[in-house]
Amino acid sequence: MIEFERFILKNGLTVLIHYDSTTPFVVINTLYNVGAKDENPKQTGFAHLFEHLMFGGSINIPEYDIPLQNAGGENNAFTNNDFTNYYLTIPKTNLETGLWLESDRMLSLAFTQKSLEVQKKVVIEEFKQRYLNQPYGDVSHLIRNMAYTIHPYQWPTIGKDISHIEKATLNDVKQFFFNHYAPNNAILSLAGNITKDEVKPLIEKWFGNIPLRTIKKRSIPKEPIQTEKHILTVKRNVAASAIFKVFHMSDRHSRQYYTTDLISDILSSGKSSRLYQHLVKEKQLFTNINAYISGSIDPGLFTIEGILNENIKPEEAEKAIDMELQEISQGNFTEKELTKVKNKFEANYIFSNYDLEERALNLAYYELLGDANLINNEINKYCQVSKNDILDVAQKLFTPENASVLYYIAEK
Structure with missing residues (x-):
C-alpha cells in the first residue's frame, strides 16, 4: 500500500504528499495536463518544445540547473501525447530550493528570443537524429498517420513535421504556455522523508500566489471505428x-x-x-x-x-x-x-x-x-x-x- 495525503491550494494546484522515512532525499514531481494531443495540427511538437524551454530560464531565475546542482539536486523531464512531466530529486535539507525553482517556472518562463532559438535548435537536431536519420526512425510517423484519421495521436510527440518547430515564434510559445501551464492544470507530487504538516506551509509560500489561469478547453475529436485494413x-x-x-x-x-x-x-x-x-x-x-x-x-x-x-x-x-x-x-x-x-x-x-x-x-x-x-x-x-x-x-x-x-x- 502506497499511502499519501492530498490537498488543493486556492489556485487549483493539486498536491500529493507521500512519506518515506528511509531516504534523506525528496522527489518533487510536477505533472502538467498537456501533451502532444493538445497541439494545433499546424503547430505540432510544441508540448515537447516546452519540455526543453522549461529549463531555459524562468521569470526570476535565469538558469534552472545551476542552483539545483549547487543544492545537490538533479532533474529530468519527459513529454508524451497525454501529459508533460518534470521531476527533481534533492536532499531534504534543500527542499525549499526545489520548490522555489518549480514554482518560478510555473509562474512564468523568461520568454527570451535567445532561449527559444537555442531550444528550437536542440529539438530540431533531436528530430533529425532520432526520426529522420536513424534506421526505422520514421516508423512512428508512418504508423500513426495510417491508424488515426482525426485524433491527434496521429502524430508523435516530436511533432508532425520539423518545419512546425522551425517556424515557432515567441508569441506562439507564450500563448501555448498560458493556455496550458497553470496551477489549476497541474499536479504536484512530493515523495520522501517529509510530512504534510511540514511541507504544506512551504508549498503555500511558493505556489499559493501563482494565479490560476483560464485553461484552453480540450476538444479532441473521437477517432471513428476503422472499417477496412x-x-x-x-x-x-x-x-x-x-x-x-x-x-x-x-x-x-x-x-x-x-x-x-x-x-x-x-x-x-x-x-x-x-x-x-x-x-x-x-x-x-x-x-x-x-x-x-x-x-x-x-x-x-x-x-x-x-x-x-x-x-x-x-x-x-x-x-x-x-x-x-x-x-x-x-x-x-x-x-x-x-x-x-x-x-x-x-x-x-x-x-x-x-x-x-x-x-x-x-x-x-x-x-x-x-x-x-x-x-x-x-x-x-x-x-x-x-x-x-x-x-x-x-x-x-x-x-x-x-x-x-x-x-x-x-x-x-
Whole structure:
C-alpha cells in the first residue's frame, strides 16, 4: 500500500504528499495536463518544445540547473501525447530550493528570443537524429498517420513535421504556455522523508500566489471505428526488412485495457513467449519480434513489430503473426500462461514502486486518471482478468478491418 495525503491550494494546484522515512532525499514531481494531443495540427511538437524551454530560464531565475546542482539536486523531464512531466530529486535539507525553482517556472518562463532559438535548435537536431536519420526512425510517423484519421495521436510527440518547430515564434510559445501551464492544470507530487504538516506551509509560500489561469478547453475529436485494413509499403536504407502491425484498442480507463496488456505479455514477454518461440526459434521468420500496447489515456494501439530474417517476405511473416493471434482468439493458451504473465506484472509493478521517483510520478499519473489511490488497485485489476476476458477482447481486437500494417522493406 502506497499511502499519501492530498490537498488543493486556492489556485487549483493539486498536491500529493507521500512519506518515506528511509531516504534523506525528496522527489518533487510536477505533472502538467498537456501533451502532444493538445497541439494545433499546424503547430505540432510544441508540448515537447516546452519540455526543453522549461529549463531555459524562468521569470526570476535565469538558469534552472545551476542552483539545483549547487543544492545537490538533479532533474529530468519527459513529454508524451497525454501529459508533460518534470521531476527533481534533492536532499531534504534543500527542499525549499526545489520548490522555489518549480514554482518560478510555473509562474512564468523568461520568454527570451535567445532561449527559444537555442531550444528550437536542440529539438530540431533531436528530430533529425532520432526520426529522420536513424534506421526505422520514421516508423512512428508512418504508423500513426495510417491508424488515426482525426485524433491527434496521429502524430508523435516530436511533432508532425520539423518545419512546425522551425517556424515557432515567441508569441506562439507564450500563448501555448498560458493556455496550458497553470496551477489549476497541474499536479504536484512530493515523495520522501517529509510530512504534510511540514511541507504544506512551504508549498503555500511558493505556489499559493501563482494565479490560476483560464485553461484552453480540450476538444479532441473521437477517432471513428476503422472499417477496412490499411496497408503501406515503404523502402528504406536499413539493414533488414521489418513489419509493423497495429490494432485499435481501448482507452486507459477501460477494463479491457488490462486484458489487452496481458495479451501482449502472453505473446511477447521474454524468450519463452509465443511469438519468440514460434516465429523466431521454430519458423525462423524473424530475428526479433515484440508485442506491446501504447499505454495512452485515449484509445491507443496494440503493436506487433518484428525484424525479418533475410529473404522472408513480409506477407509470409504477417500470415504467421495472424496465425498466432488466431490461437489467442480461439483460446488455445493455458491458464498457466495467463498466471505467469500476471505474476510477472505484479513483481515488476511492486519492484518499480520501490523507486522514490517512480512513486512520485505514479501518484501524479493516477491522480490525472481520476484518483491517486488507483496506484494501489492496479495489481487487483490485472489479477481479475480471466481467460474468457482474453477471448472476448482478442476476438474483437484482432480483426482484419481493425488493423494497419507497415511493410518496411530494406533496399537492396
